[in-house]
Amino acid sequence: MSAVMPAQLPPGPAERTVYSYGVRAGDQLHISGMVAFDSDANIVGEGDIEAQAEQVFKNLQAVVEEAGGTINNIVSTTTYLADVTDAPVVNAARSRYFTGEVLPTHTVIGVAALARPQFLVEISAVAYLGDLSKD
Structure with missing residues (x-):
C-alpha cells in the first residue's frame, strides 16, 4: 500500500485528522472524501454549491492523477450533500x-x-488503476 498526497491539496487537514488523500492498494485507489479546499486550505465557494462542486472534482482529479491515472479510472463515487436539493448542480x-x-x-x-x-x-471515490484494455 502507498499513500497518495498530491501537492495541489493542502497537507494540514490530512495531518491534523490523520488520513491520506488517497491510498493505493495494488490496482485500486481509495480516495478520501474530497471537499472544496484549495491548495492553501481555503474553502472555495463558501455558500456556492456550484463552485464547491467544481473544486471537489478538481481535487478528486488531482488525487487520481497523482496515482498515475485519470478521472476516467474512477469506478465508484459516494456524494454527501448537506442539502439534497443541490444534487442537480453537483x-x-x-x-x-x-x-x-x-x-x-x-x-x-x-x-x-x-x-x-x-x-x-x-x-x-474508488479508482481502478490496472490495465483497462484487458478488462
Missing part, C-alpha cells in the same frame, strides 16, 4: 468530468452536516 459538474464510455457508479447521501458548516458537498 450532477452538472459531474457530467463535465466523467465523460468516458463507462461512467462510475454513483451514490448520493443527504447528511445533517459535514466536517465544517461551510462545506456543502463531499465526494469519496
